[in-house]
Each structure stands twice: as C-alpha cells, then as structure tokens.
Amino acid sequence: MKLAVGTDKxxxxxxxxxxxxxVLADIHFIxxxxxxxxxxxxxxxxxxxxxxxxxxKVYVSANMGKTFTEVNSPKFHTDSPFTLxxxxxxxxxxxxxxxxxxxxxxxxxxxxxxxxxxxWNEMNGLSNHPSRSNWxxxxxxxxxxxxHTLLTNPENEEHLIIGISCAGVFQTYDGGMTxxxxxxxxxxxxxxxxxxxxxxxxxxICQSKINPNILWxxxxxxxxxxxxxxxxxxxLTDQKGKAVYGFAMAIAEDNDSEAxxxxxxxxxxxxxxxQKLAVYYTKDAGQNWESLENGLPNPxxxxxxxDAMDIMGNALVxxxxxxxxxxxxxxxxxxxxxxxxLSAVRSVTLFL
Amino acid sequence: MPHVMFTSALKTFFxxxxxxxxxxxxxxxxxxxxxxxxQGIQGYLVNEKGQIRxxxxxxxxxxxxDVKVHTEISKSAxxxxxxxxxxx
Numbered sequence: 001m002k003l004a005v006g007t008d009k010x011x012x013x014x015x016x017x018x019x020x021x022x023v024l025a026d027i028h029f030i031x032x033x034x035x036x037x038x039x040x041x042x043x044x045x046x047x048x049x050x051x052x053x054x055x056x057k058v059y060v061s062a063n064m065g066k067t068f069t070e071v072n073s074p075k076f077h078t079d080s081p082f083t084l085x086x087x088x089x090x091x092x093x094x095x096x097x098x099x100x101x102x103x104x105x106x107x108x109x110x111x112x113x114x115x116x117x118x119x120w121n122e123m124n125g126l127s128n129h130p131s132r133s134n135w136x137x138x139x140x141x142x143x144x145x146x147x148h149t150l151l152t153n154p155e156n157e158e159h160l161i162i163g164i165s166c167a168g169v170f171q172t173y174d175g176g177m178t179x180x181x182x183x184x185x186x187x188x189x190x191x192x193x194x195x196x197x198x199x200x201x202x203x204x205i206c207q208s209k210i211n212p213n214i215l216w217x218x219x220x221x222x223x224x225x226x227x228x229x230x231x232x233x234x235x236l237t238d239q240k241g242k243a244v245y246g247f248a249m250a251i252a253e254d255n256d257s258e259a260x261x262x263x264x265x266x267x268x269x270x271x272x273x274x275q276k277l278a279v280y281y282t283k284d285a286g287q288n289w290e291s292l293e294n295g296l297p298n299p300x301x302x303x304x305x306x307d308a309m310d311i312m313g314n315a316l317v318x319x320x321x322x323x324x325x326x327x328x329x330x331x332x333x334x335x336x337x338x339x340x341x342l343s344a345v346r347s348v349t350l351f352l
Numbered sequence: 353m354p355h356v357m358f359t360s361a362l363k364t365f366f367x368x369x370x371x372x373x374x375x376x377x378x379x380x381x382x383x384x385x386x387x388x389x390x391q392g393i394q395g396y397l398v399n400e401k402g403q404i405r406x407x408x409x410x411x412x413x414x415x416x417x418d419v420k421v422h423t424e425i426s427k428s429a430x431x432x433x434x435x436x437x438x439x440x
Contacts, residue, residue: 070392
C-alpha cells in the first residue's frame with residue numbers, strides 16, 4: 001500500500017516498510033501547490049498543480065512517478081465568461097473501451113478527456129445551468145463556485161454525481177448534457193431559505209463501494225446520508241453537537257453504516273473541539289458518534305481539508321492544514337504520527 | 353529586435369529558456385513567437401482568453417505593460433517577463 005500526500009509545497013509518496021512503518025519514498029513537484037492526485041486503473045498517476053503565477057497545470061506519470069509529462073489543461077471557450085482558476089479533482093471512468101478522465105474546476109465546471117489529456121471537452125449543460133446565478137463562492141476568499149467532488153455510477157456510465165461549493169449536489173443521467181440539483185433534505189443555514197433548491201455547500205461526498213446508491217456527505221451545515229444516489233438526504237448530524245461542521249469524511253469499504261469525520265468546533269472557529277484533535281466515528285449510520293483520539297495531539301489547532309482523509313481496508317489516514325499527517329491501521333482506534341513538518345495537506349490518497 | 357528577459361522561475365518548466373532577441377512589434381506577436389520557440393509557454397503567461405495572467409508582469413523599458421498604452425513595441429525595447437510579487 002502507498003500513500004500520496006498532496007501539499008501546498010509538493011507531492012509526497014510514502015510506502016509501508018517491512019516493519020510496518022510508513023517511510024517517505026519520494027517527493028515530486030517540490031515547492032509547488034498540489035491541487036489533486038489521482039491514480040487510475042492503469043496505475044497512471046494524474047496530478048494537478050495550481051500555480052499561483054502560471055495557472056493550473058496537469059501532469060501524468062505512466063511509470064509510478066519516475067517521470068511526469070505535462071498534458072494540456074482544460075480551458076474554457078474564449079466566448080465563456082470564465083477563465084480557469086484552479087483544478088480541484090481528477091477522476092477516471094471506464095465507458096466501454098474508452099478510458100475517460102474528468103476534471104472538476106474553479107469556476108465550477110466539469111471537463112472530460114477521452115485521449116488522456118490531449119484535448120478536453122467542457123460539459124456545457126453544467127457550466128450554463130439555469131440556476132448558476134444562484135451559486136456563490138465556497139471559501140478561500142474566492143467569489144467563484146468550484147466543483148470538488150465527482151462520483152460515478154458503476155451500473156450506469158451516463159450517471160454522474162457532483163458536489164459544488166456553493167451550489168450543492170447535482171446529477172446527470174445523460175452523460176453530462178443536462179443536470180438536476182439534488183439537495184432535498186439538506187440545510188443551508190447561510191441562506192435566507194435554508195431549504196433552497198440550490199446554493200448548498202457539500203464540503204465532500206463519499207460513495208459506498210458495496211452499495212453505490214449509498215452516499216454520505218459532510219456538509220457546511222451538518223452530516224447527511226442518502227440511500228437513493230443523493231436524490232434525498234437524511235440528517236445524521238451528531239445530536240451531541242460534536243460531529244457537525246467539518247470538511248473531510250471517509251466511509252468503510254465493507255460497511256456503508258461506518259463513517260469517520262474530523263470536525264471543527266464551528267464554521268467560525270475552525271479548530272478542533274476544545275483544541276483536542278479527534279476523529280469522530282459512527283458504526284450505526286449516524287445514530288451515535290464517538291471520538292477516536294488515541295495518539296492524536298492535545299492541544300491542536302488543525303483543520304482537515306475536504307480531500308485530506310482517505311481509507312483503504314482498515315487503514316485510515318489524514319493530513320491537516322498545519323502540515324501534520326496521521327495514520328491508523330485499525331480504523332481509527334490508534335493513531336500514529338507520520339510527519340509533523342509538512343506544508344498544508346490538501347489531499348491524501350491510499351492506493352496499491 | 354526587442355530584447356526579452358525572463359524570470360528564472362520559468363526555467364523550471366522551460367530549461368532552455370534564456371534571454372533572447374525576438375522579432376515582434378506587439379506583445380501579441382511576441383507571445384506567438386515565444387510559443388513557436390518554447391511550446392506551451394503561452395499557457396504559462398496568459399489565460400485562455402489571451403490575457404496576461406493575474407500574477408505575471410511584463411515590463412517594457414522598465415514600465416509595466418499596459419495593453420491600452422503599449423499597442424506597439426519598438427525594435428530597441430527591453431522586455432522583462434516576471435513573476436509578480438502579488439502571486440506570493
């Protein structure tokens with residue numbers, strides 16, 4: 001098992017040594033802000049760099065990081081009101097014989113490439129969605145909404161689910177031609193109408209590997225779960241007021257009732273509850289939440305960003321905005337520090 | 353021909369980049385000529401609309417480039433392409 005850690009100052013690759021310790025094996029793109037990392041089914045590594053000066057760039061490695069090649073970045077059409085600001089997610093999808101690469105961006109848009117990044121197509125039905133005037137920026141001082149989550153349906157390649165902050169969950173059933181908002185049951189307390197059709201802030205969305213219709217969502221306004229591919233959402237926010245506000249989320253690969261989040265105290269106090277870094281865990285689909293903090297520091301002032309937690313089997317890992325990196329090999333019961341000297345961690349990915 | 357100088361930061365992506373004289377009478381032509389010599393460099397300097405990126409600065413004879421003022425550039429122009437301090 002390997003671990004890719006995307007930070008504001010480079011991409012770090014860790015490997016598990018024979019003594020089970022995680023060791024730093026390689027650093028790529030030193031000093032560069034990593035937007036996202038994706039290892040596709042062909043073991044090609046896709047990396048987005050969100051340069052502050054030079055614009056977003058996309059790289060791919062066909063040899064597990066020995067070398068990287070820059071491919072074209074997606075571009076908005078010159079007639080579009082938008083220009084590309086940053087890349088938030090890269091995902092791949094098999095469509096018959098086609099190996100499709102998707103990229104989600106700020107301003108919120110979804111691009112796809114069927115030729116491994118030589119050319120990109122914008123899903124205009126989303127970019128020009130009639131509700132777009134009601135979308136707003138989702139943080140970091142930006143006025144632009146951004147598309148950070150893409151989920152596919154293994155039973156229907158035309159069905160895509162996306163998360164946009166701040167617009168909400170949208171779905172297409174025709175391969176991206178038309179999109180419908182699916183935010184029923186969500187709350188948006190930052191809007192005059194908290195049950196608005198659009199305008200929601202789904203910080204991240206996770207999909208069950210055993211039941212793809214089961215989705216979990218860590219939202220700006222709580223924690224939600226859906227049994228119907230996100231058509232409707234049930235509020236599973238911790239009634240004790242702890243597991244409420246946060247960004248990152250992971251769900252068990254073998255049990256869609258198990259989930260982990262790493263909450264902040266609130267949206268205006270984005271540090272751990274009582275400055276005690278803790279992962280919150282439910283094993284009963286959100287009926288109860290318990291804190292897992294064995295091995296985690298106190299006090300701590302860390303926030304875990306939306307793509308900075310991942311799970312594979314019993315291995316659960318997260319990195320923080322303060323450059324700390326922790327791993328548990330028993331689903332969060334015990335935590336080990338991998339590093340406390342990184343730059344801000346944007347994404348973590350466990351892969352083989 | 354205008355004399356063009358680059359921030360060393362661009363050499364990370366274009367190792368062969370060095371100051372050079374380029375036949376161009378406008379920034380648009382200059383960008384086009386640069387792209388011919390260093391494939392992909394336009395995407396580092398301008399966005400998809402051809403606008404100079406927010407945190408990239410062009411200086412012409414020590415003056416910040418202004419698209420409305422510098423419609424033409426002289427044959428003796430000294431052009432600096434710099435990563436703006438605003439980009440961090």
